Amino acid sequence: EAGVAQSPRYKIIEKRQSVAFWCNPISGHATLYWYQQILGQGPKLLIQFQNNGVVDDSQLPKDRFSAERLKGVDSTLKIQPAKLEDSAVYLCASSQTGGSYNEQFFGPGTRLTVL
Amino acid sequence: AQRVTQPEKLLSVFKGAPVELKCNYSYSGSPELFWYVQYSRQRLQLLLRHISRESIKGFTADLNKGETSFHLKKPFAQEEDSAMYYCALAGAQKLVFGQGTRLTINP
Structure with missing residues (x-):
């Protein structure tokens, strides 16, 4: 089966600019996750969608980050305005159903550098 | 609160030697634990x-x-085991990852 797709793979922006990332999950997967992975750390969940509804966004910095999953398939994550500390790899993952015990399938990630 | 600790950021062993990557967790409920790997x-x-x-x-x-x-x-390490390993704890609705251990297998 095709894996989770993400684009772009790399992005370099200056602080205060905006940026958007796109994710296409595995076909049929109801649950989609966005993680932030700062260098030297493990992935940290930003937001979890079940179909097109938000399950958990408790760690999403809502003053600058937003995410949507229209039609319950693709998703976009936006940062506006970006800060230096947003430099990280942004990982998208999907699973067949919700529940944290289900195997998550990860995309290749988008490496963001904020200058 | 959920917490996962991997005390070793780096671990280097020789091929054929035993490997142990440590993971400790903190969670008040019944834990579901995973190991994820990134080659x-x-x-x-x-x-x-x-x-x-x-x-x-x-x-x-x-x-x-x-x-x-x-x-x-793993009782006998192989060169292809070289990778980044993450321990993860599933609780409530989310998966919490440790910081990861980079395992290097020397020939």
């Missing part, structure tokens, strides 16, 4: 989960609730 230039992927009680690529992990640990072990 060079590949995606993060599930290696094994404790509920399956399986051995994958020669690796095993036993949940020790008394010591709140879920260490990953």
Whole structure:
């Protein structure tokens, strides 16, 4: 089966600019996750969608980050305005159903550098 | 609160030697634990989960609730085991990852 797709793979922006990332999950997967992975750390969940509804966004910095999953398939994550500390790899993952015990399938990630 | 600690950022062993990657957790409920692995230039992927009680690529992990640990072990390391390993704890609705251990197998 095709894996989770993400684009772009790399992005370099200056602080205060905006940026958007796109994710296409595995076909049929109801649950989609966005993680932030700062260098030297493990992935940290930003937001979890079940179909097109938000399950958990408790760690999403809502003053600058937003995410949507229209039609319950693709998703976009936006940062506006970006800060230096947003430099990280942004990982998208999907699973067949919700529940944290289900195997998550990860995309290749988008490496963001904020200058 | 959920917390996962991997005390070793780097671990280097020789081929054929035993490997143990440490993972300790903190969680008030009944834990579900996983090991995810990321090989060079590949995606993060599930290696094994404790509920399956399986051995994958020669690796095993036993949940020790008394010591709140879920260490990953392999009796004889192979060069292809070189990778980044993350321990993860599933609780409530989300998966919480440790900081990861970079395992290097020397020939």
